[in-house]
Amino acid sequence: MLASLLRIVALTRKELLAVLKDRRARMSLLIPPILQCLLFGYAATYDLSHIPYAVLDRSHSTASQDLLARFDGTRLFERVANLSTQRQVRDSIDDRRALLAIEIPADFARRLQAGGADLQIIADGRNSNTAGTALGYAQSVVDDFNSDWRADHGQAGPPVMVAARAWYNPNLVTRWNMIPGLIGTLTMIQTLMLTAMSVAREREQGTFDQLLVTPFRPAEIMAGKALPSMLVGIIQATGVLLVAQVWFRIPFQGSFLTLYAGLTLFVLAAVGVGLVVSALCQTMQQAMLFSFILIMPFALLSGLTTPISNMPLSLQYFTFINPLRYAIDITQRVYLEGAGAGVLMPDLWPLAAIAAATLAAASWLFKRL
Amino acid sequence: MRLQGTLRPKLRRILALVRKETRQMVRDPATIAVGIVLPVILILLFGFGLSLDVRNVPLAVVMEDSSAPAGNLLAAFTLSSYFNPQVVYSPQAAERLMMEGRVDGILTIPSDFARRYGAGNARVQLVVHGSDANRARIIESYVDGAVGAWSARQSADEGTSAGNGPVGVQSRLWFNSANDSHYFLVPGLVVLVMTLIGAFLTAMVVAREWERGTFEALFVTPVRSGEILLGKTVPYFGLGVLGLLLCIVAAKFLFRVPIVGSLAVLVAGSMLYVLVALGVGLLISSYFKNQLVASQLTMLATFMPALMLSGFLFDLRSMPAVIRALTYLLPARYYVALLQTTFLAGDIWPVILPNAAALAVMLGLLGYASRAVTHKRLG
Numbered sequence: 001m002l003a004s005l006l007r008i009v010a011l012t013r014k015e016l017l018a019v020l021k022d023r024r025a026r027m028s029l030l031i032p033p034i035l036q037c038l039l040f041g042y043a044a045t046y047d048l049s050h051i052p053y054a055v056l057d058r059s060h061s062t063a064s065q066d067l068l069a070r071f072d073g074t075r076l077f078e079r080v081a082n083l084s085t086q087r088q089v090r091d092s093i094d095d096r097r098a099l100l101a102i103e104i105p106a107d108f109a110r111r112l113q114a115g116g117a118d119l120q121i122i123a124d125g126r127n128s129n130t131a132g133t134a135l136g137y138a139q140s141v142v143d144d145f146n147s148d149w150r151a152d153h154g155q156a157g158p159p160v161m162v163a164a165r166a167w168y169n170p171n172l173v174t175r176w177n178m179i180p181g182l183i184g185t186l187t188m189i190q191t192l193m194l195t196a197m198s199v200a201r202e203r204e205q206g207t208f209d210q211l212l213v214t215p216f217r218p219a220e221i222m223a224g225k226a227l228p229s230m231l232v233g234i235i236q237a238t239g240v241l242l243v244a245q246v247w248f249r250i251p252f253q254g255s256f257l258t259l260y261a262g263l264t265l266f267v268l269a270a271v272g273v274g275l276v277v278s279a280l281c282q283t284m285q286q287a288m289l290f291s292f293i294l295i296m297p298f299a300l301l302s303g304l305t306t307p308i309s310n311m312p313l314s315l316q317y318f319t320f321i322n323p324l325r326y327a328i329d330i331t332q333r334v335y336l337e338g339a340g341a342g343v344l345m346p347d348l349w350p351l352a353a354i355a356a357a358t359l360a361a362a363s364w365l366f367k368r369l
Numbered sequence: 370m371r372l373q374g375t376l377r378p379k380l381r382r383i384l385a386l387v388r389k390e391t392r393q394m395v396r397d398p399a400t401i402a403v404g405i406v407l408p409v410i411l412i413l414l415f416g417f418g419l420s421l422d423v424r425n426v427p428l429a430v431v432m433e434d435s436s437a438p439a440g441n442l443l444a445a446f447t448l449s450s451y452f453n454p455q456v457v458y459s460p461q462a463a464e465r466l467m468m469e470g471r472v473d474g475i476l477t478i479p480s481d482f483a484r485r486y487g488a489g490n491a492r493v494q495l496v497v498h499g500s501d502a503n504r505a506r507i508i509e510s511y512v513d514g515a516v517g518a519w520s521a522r523q524s525a526d527e528g529t530s531a532g533n534g535p536v537g538v539q540s541r542l543w544f545n546s547a548n549d550s551h552y553f554l555v556p557g558l559v560v561l562v563m564t565l566i567g568a569f570l571t572a573m574v575v576a577r578e579w580e581r582g583t584f585e586a587l588f589v590t591p592v593r594s595g596e597i598l599l600g601k602t603v604p605y606f607g608l609g610v611l612g613l614l615l616c617i618v619a620a621k622f623l624f625r626v627p628i629v630g631s632l633a634v635l636v637a638g639s640m641l642y643v644l645v646a647l648g649v650g651l652l653i654s655s656y657f658k659n660q661l662v663a664s665q666l667t668m669l670a671t672f673m674p675a676l677m678l679s680g681f682l683f684d685l686r687s688m689p690a691v692i693r694a695l696t697y698l699l700p701a702r703y704y705v706a707l708l709q710t711t712f713l714a715g716d717i718w719p720v721i722l723p724n725a726a727a728l729a730v731m732l733g734l735l736g737y738a739s740r741a742v743t744h745k746r747l748g
Contacts, residue, residue, distance in 0.1 A: 046503035095719035125545030169499025
C-alpha cells in the first residue's frame with residue numbers, strides 16, 4: 001500500500017515536471033485562463049451601456065422635448081441623429097448608426113393632454129436579444145416620464161403596478177453570472193486537453209512503453225496521470241476565482257470549502273473524460289481533435305450562454321452527462337446564493353457518477369493497451 | 370490559347386501542388402474531423418440547442434387573494450404561452466421552489482389586491498431568480514407587459530378606459546419581427562464554422578508539416594515559396610466554400626432563417642473571410658511550427674474571439690473602450706456585421722462596403738506577412 005502510494009507520488013512528480021519544467025508551458029497554463037476571464041468578464045455581457053438612437057420628432061413640443069431630454073439624461077442613450085423624414089429613419093437603422101429610432105407623432109402633445117399619446121420605437125433586430133434589452137430600457141424611461149406626468153397632473157397611477165425584485169443579483173448584471181460560470185468553463189477546457197494529451201504524448205514519443213516496463217500497475221499510472229492535471233485544474237480555477245473577487249469584486253456568498261469540494265469533483269470528472277480520450281487516441285493530434293469535439297458541445301450546452309430550459313428535451317437529456325453543466329450550477333449557486341452542500345446534492349452526485357464511470361472506463365481501456 | 374513562356378511552368382507547378390495538397394487533405398482524418406464532423410455538430414447545436422427566446426417561463430404564483438380580479442389575473446398568465454404558472458398558497462412554498470431552481474420567478478398577488486384594485490392602485494410583487502440576468506430581465510418585462518395588458522383589457526371591459534397611460538410605447542423590431550433568436554445565432558454559426566475551417570484546421574495541418582519536415586522537403590523542389598502557399602490555400606479554400614454551402618442550406622431549409630440580401634454578396638463576403646482566416650492560420654503555423662502551440666493559439670486568437678468579441682452575441686457598443694478598440698483587429702468582427710446585414714436586412718452597401726474593405730486590407734497584410742515568414746530556408 002505504502003509502496004504503491006510512493007510510486008504514485010513519484011509519477012505525479014515526474015508528470016508535473018514534464019508539464020511545468022518549461023517556462024513557456026507554465027505560462028501557457030496559467031496566463032490564458034486569467035486573460036480570458038478578464039477579457040470575457042468585460043466583453044461577455046448582455047447588459048447595454050451605450051445605446052445610440054435617432055429621433056424623428058414631428059411634434060416639436062415642450063412635452064416631446066421633455067421626454068427626449070430624459071433619454072439624453074440617462075447616459076445610456078446617446079442621440080446620434082435628429083431626423084426629419086421617414087426615409088432617414090430607415091437609413092439610420094439600416095446602416096447601423098442607431099440601434100433605436102424614436103418617432104414622435106405630430107399630435108403627440110395634443111393627445112397627451114387628452115389622456116393618451118403614442119410613441120413609436122423601432123429597433124434594429126439584427127441581434128434581437130440586444131434590441132429587446134434596448135427596448136426594455138427605453139420602456140422604463142417612458143415609464144418614469146409617465147409617472148411624473150401623472151403626479152404633476154394629479155392623475156392616479158396605473159390600476160396595477162408590478163414591483164419587481166431580483167434575488168441573488170439585485171441589479172441583474174450579466175457579469176455576475178458569467179464570471180462564476182467561467183471558473184468551470186475555462187478550467188475544463190485546459191484540464192481535459194492536458195489529460196488527453198498526456199498519454200498521447202508519451203505514446204507518440206514512444207516513452208509509454210518504457211512506463212509499461214516499470215513496476216507501476218495500470219491503476220497507478222492512471223492516478224499518476226490524473227493527479228497533476230487535477231492540481232493544474234484547481235490552480236486555474238483559483239486564478240479565475242481570484243480575478244472574480246479581486247478584480248471584478250463580485251461578492252462571494254458561500255463557503256470556500258463547499259466550492260472547492262464541488263470543483264474537485266468536477267475536475268476529477270473532467271480528468272476522467274480526458275483519460276478516456278487519451279486511452280483511445282494514438283497521436284497528440286487525434287487527442288486534441290477528439291477533446292475539441294467533446295469540449296464544444298460541453299461548453300455550448302452548459303447553460304452558460306443560453307439557458308438549458310430552452311433546449312429541446314433530447315438535448316436536455318444530453319446535458320445530464322455534461323460535467324460542466326453541474327460545475328456551472330455549483331459555482332454560480334455557491335458564489336451568488338451561498339448554497340450549501342445539502343442543496344447542491346443534485347449537482348454533486350452526478351459529478352461523482354461521471355467521475356466514477358469515466359475513471360473505470362479509462363482503467364479498463366488502459367489494461368487492454 | 371497558349372500561355373506565355375514563363376507563366377506556363379509556373380501554372381503547371383501550382384496545379385501540381387494543388388492536386389497534391391487536395392489528395393493529402395482528403396486522405397487526412399483530421400480534415401474530416403475539423404472540416405466536416407465539427408461543422409455538422411456546430412450546426413446541430415446552434416440550430417437546435419441554443420436559444421435565447423423566453424417562452425413557458427415556470428413561475429410560482431402566490432395567491433394570497435382569492436377574489437375574482439385576482440383569479441382573473443392568474444388566468445391571464447395561465448393562458449399566455451410565455452408563462453407556465455404554478456399556484457402555491459404560501460410564500461415559503463414558493464421560495465422553496467425557487468431555491469430548488471424549479472421556477473424562475475415568484476409572482477405574489479397580495480391579500481388586499483381586489484380592494485386596492487377597486488381603488489385603482491393595486492400592486493403585485495415579482496421576484497425573479499437573478500442567476501441568469503439576461504433571462505431575468507426579459508421575464509421582468511414580460512410580466513410587466515402581461516399585467517399591463519390585463520389591466521388595460523379590464524378597464525376597457527368596464528368602460529373606464531385608462532388606456533396605456535399618458536404615453537404608450539409601440540415598439541417594432543425590424544428585420545426580425547418574430548423575435549426569434551435563431552435569426553442572429555445562425556449567422557453567428559456561419560462565422561464560427563468558417564473560422565474553424567479557415568484558421569484552426571489550416572494552422573494545425575501546416576504546423577504538422579513543419580513538425581514532420583515535409584514542408585522542408587517541398588523546399589528542395591523548384592517551386593517558389595509563394596507557390597507553396599498558394600497550393601496550400603486552394604484546397605482549404607475549397608473546403609471552406611463547401612462548409613459555407615452546408616451552412617447556407619442548413620440556415621435556409623433547416624432553421625428557416627431568411628436570406629434577405631443577395632446570395633452573391635453573402636458568398637463573396639464569406640470567401641473573403643475564409644481567405645483572411647486561412648491567412649491567419651498559415652501565419653501562426655509558419656511562425657510557431659508546432660502543432661500544439663499553433664492550434665491552441667489559433668483557438669485563442671480566432672475561435673474564442675469570434676464567439677465572444679465579434680458582436681454576434683454581445684453588443685460591441687457596450688464593451689469598454691479598450692476592448693472595443695481590440696475588436697477592430699479581429700476579422701470576425703467585420704464578417705459578423707456583413708453577415709447579419711446580408712442575412713436579415715438586405716444588401717445595404719453602407720454596411721457591406723466598409724466591412725468588406727476592412728477584410729480586404731487584412732487579407733493584403735496577411736498575404737504579405739505569410740510570404741515573409743515562409744522563407745525557403747531550413748531551420
